[in-house]
Amino acid sequence: MTAYLIRRAFALLPILLLMSIIVFALIRLVPGDPIDVMYGSEGMDAARRAALSHELGLDESIIVQYVRWLGRAITGDLGRSYKAQMPVLALIAQRFPATLWLSAAALLLSLIVAIPLGVIAAIKRNSWLDFGAMGLAIFGISIPNFWAGIMLALIFAVYLGWLPSIGYVSPFTDFGKSVQHLILPAITLGMSLAGTTSRLTRSTMLEELGKDYVRTARGKGLAEQVVLIGHALRNALIPTVTMIGLQLGFLIGGAVVVETVFAWPGIGLLVVDSIFGRDYPVVQGVILIIAVLVVAVNLAVDVVYTILDPRIRLG
Numbered sequence: 001m002t003a004y005l006i007r008r009a010f011a012l013l014p015i016l017l018l019m020s021i022i023v024f025a026l027i028r029l030v031p032g033d034p035i036d037v038m039y040g041s042e043g044m045d046a047a048r049r050a051a052l053s054h055e056l057g058l059d060e061s062i063i064v065q066y067v068r069w070l071g072r073a074i075t076g077d078l079g080r081s082y083k084a085q086m087p088v089l090a091l092i093a094q095r096f097p098a099t100l101w102l103s104a105a106a107l108l109l110s111l112i113v114a115i116p117l118g119v120i121a122a123i124k125r126n127s128w129l130d131f132g133a134m135g136l137a138i139f140g141i142s143i144p145n146f147w148a149g150i151m152l153a154l155i156f157a158v159y160l161g162w163l164p165s166i167g168y169v170s171p172f173t174d175f176g177k178s179v180q181h182l183i184l185p186a187i188t189l190g191m192s193l194a195g196t197t198s199r200l201t202r203s204t205m206l207e208e209l210g211k212d213y214v215r216t217a218r219g220k221g222l223a224e225q226v227v228l229i230g231h232a233l234r235n236a237l238i239p240t241v242t243m244i245g246l247q248l249g250f251l252i253g254g255a256v257v258v259e260t261v262f263a264w265p266g267i268g269l270l271v272v273d274s275i276f277g278r279d280y281p282v283v284q285g286v287i288l289i290i291a292v293l294v295v296a297v298n299l300a301v302d303v304v305y306t307i308l309d310p311r312i313r314l315g
Contacts, residue, residue, distance in 0.1 A: 012295050023287045024066050027280055034058065034082055034278040056082060073288065079281030088285035092267060098168050099266030102258070103251045105182050106190035114194040118201025119233060122209060133198065140195030149188040149261035156184060166263035185262045189255060193247055200243055204236040245301035252290050
């Protein structure tokens with residue numbers, strides 16, 4: 001197991017390197033100069049601009065800038081934010097708990113809804129329960145995050161006044177208020193994932209229910225719940241676990257939109273503000289951290305396979 005994980009980690013290093021090159025180059029193609037965005041272009045003489053450009057390292061070629069940034073990133077130094085004037089890693093550490101809280105809640109909520117929905121749809125195939133469950137799934141997949149967030153805020157915050165529409169409270173400060181602020185963003189972020197997961201669960205569950213081992217288990221007189229949950233569902237969840245691992249990138253990407261709609265101070269909103277502010281080190285650092293997290297989660301998914309199905313061996 002350890003040898004396999006080490007091999008996978010080394011195999012993914014070129015992907016991370018390529019991703020860093022692409023992000024480093026693309027952010028610099030965005031129109032606008034960081035100095036103009038931060039300090040304004042009016043009234044600044046050439047000497048002052050040259051000094052600021054040298055201070056920020058923008059007077060060097062893009063290749064030299066990248067090599068220096070990569071060398072520091074390998075040692076854990078992601079640079080210093082132009083705007084916040086603090087280390088990027090410290091800035092991400094401040095914002096990451098809010099995004100983690102939101103993403104975990106959205107993922108948990110989607111699984112609580114999607115897996116039972118998919119199982120019921122498979123068991124009651126071609127019934128009104130099946131059609132209703134899959135209709136809800138398609139609805140969740142089809143609705144854009146930004147529109148769903150605005151509608152939920154409009155209904156439950158503005159019209160009904162049940163929940164707050166913006167802001168974030170740490171669960172360690174006030175858990176009750178934190179959950180109140182969390183509900184609408186978590187539902188918005190989890191809707192699409194729940195729809196995708198429920199459809200996949202239904203499909204894989206139907207496939208497992210038609211296999212010989214299920215008929216054998218039923219022929220032995222095992223209780224239907226044991227057959228469905230202990231045998232069929234356990235095997236049906238393997239593709240679902242794969243999809244959940246791949247959806248981590250979607251959760252973070254969707255969080256950019258959701259955090260903007262609900263003024264949620266996570267790394268998604270941080271990326272948006274940094275792009276508009278041409279804060280290159282922050283954008284690069286956040287994307288790199290997200291990429292590492294996606295790689296780590298997909299490695300963890302491989303390990304979960306062996307738990308769900310002991311027949312699988314990592315080689």
